[in-house]
Amino acid sequence: MANETDDILANGEVLRVLQQIEEHLAALRNGAHAAASQWLTIDEVAEELQLSQDTLERLIAPGQLKAAELTTHAGRGFRRRYRIHRDWLDAYLLGTVRSKAQKRRSRRRVTNDRPGIDFIE
DSSP: OHHHHHHHHHHHHHHHHHHHHHHHHHHHHHTOOOOOOSEEEHHHHHHHHTOOHHHHHHHHTTTSSOOEEEEEEETTEEEEEEEEEHHHHHHHHHHTOOOHHHHHHHHSOOOOOSOOOOOOO
16 A cells, blocks of 8 residues: 555656656747756745755755855945855755665664673673
């Protein structure tokens, strides 16, 4: 039963991706599709990934998501802005993909295989 449910969900996902591909091809045929910018702002990435700007900045700070930092003068201080190259975003997303087997293994409890110590002899 679980395999049938997984197959149905996988087929639905494949169908959704195929529909997106068809939409992109139709836009290319009509000439309406502009070339995507290679450098994305935090807002653009947040909208594309459906994440908040704060979440993206938390990924950028430790270096999990690579970003170029642009510092500009803003009044009496500096303003920090980020630009993320599309290749860096793709690399981050591909690095976060895990197979079903990896997900199952990560949920398993770790058992202690060491024999118990008996202090009473």
